[in-house]
Amino acid sequence: MRSLNPTEIKRLNRTWRRRTEGRLTVVLASLANPYNVGSIFRSAATLGVDRLHLVGTTPGPEHRGVHKTSLSTEHSLRWVRDETLADALATNRAEGLQIVGVELSDTAVPIQQYPFGGEVCLVIGSEASGLTTQALSACDGVAFIPQPGKIASLNVAMATSIALYEVRRRDWARTDPAG
Numbered sequence: 002m003r004s005l006n007p008t009e010i011k012r013l014n015r016t017w018r019r020r021t022e023g024r025l026t027v028v029l030a031s032l033a034n035p036y037n038v039g040s041i042f043r044s045a046a047t048l049g050v051d052r053l054h055l056v057g058t059t060p061g062p063e064h065r066g067v068h069k070t071s072l073s074t075e076h077s078l079r080w081v082r083d084e085t086l087a088d089a090l091a092t093n094r095a096e097g098l099q100i101v102g103v104e105l106s107d108t109a110v111p112i113q114q115y116p117f118g119g120e121v122c123l124v125i126g127s128e129a130s131g132l133t134t135q136a137l138s139a140c141d142g143v144a145f146i147p148q149p150g151k152i153a154s155l156n157v158a159m160a161t162s163i164a165l166y167e168v169r170r171r172d173w174a175r176t177d178p179a180g
Contacts, residue, residue: 023119023172024051025165026098028089030136031057031127032157039070040158041125046074048165053080054089086124090139093122100124102140103164104132105153109145112167116142119175121168128157 005013027050032038038060045053060067061082062075083089090100099118102109103125110116124140126132137143146155146163155163 017173018049020173020176021049021169022176023121023168024096024098025120025168025172026050026052026054026093026122027161027165028054028056028083028086028093028122028124029059030086030089030124030132032059032125034128034157035060035064035066036070037128037156037158038064039067039072041161042067042071042078042080043074044158044162044165046071046078048162048169050078050165053078054092055080055082056084056086056089086136087139090122090124096120098122100139100141102126102132102137102143103145103160104137104143105145106132106137106143108137109143111147112144112164113147115144115167117168117171119172123161123164123168125157125161125164 027041027045029038029041042053042062055061062068062071093100098120100122101115101117101124103123124132124136126136144164146160148155
């Protein structure tokens, strides 16, 4: 057993890119911490996100903290700044994406049971207050990440990464050549 060399890693990643069919976008609604945003940029670039929407007070790659934690992945990812959450959601809805909030709410479904469609827009709220009631109402549905530990609060960057991976995992399961 050995680690893959750089050429083998590129081949492996190319194979997974070919199996990745569904478009995936992310809306960041008024995140405050630039280091969280940078981490989300990196996860989004790694998992093949098509577009990242920065809404409200969410800092962009021009912020030193975002740039530092993204490790320059903002250059390999399409991102836009939207004035309002409504603008970001309208763009994604017009493109036919399923709008899914990621939040602990009274109507949320465990993420592993959520009926994701082929093309998904994940909506992520601020670290302190999550998604507003108005934002939740604008979503087609809401999913949450079960947290059975004694602490029921994931870092927003970690939660976003888990949600992105779950959407991609479902996409890969639908396109599995083994059936």
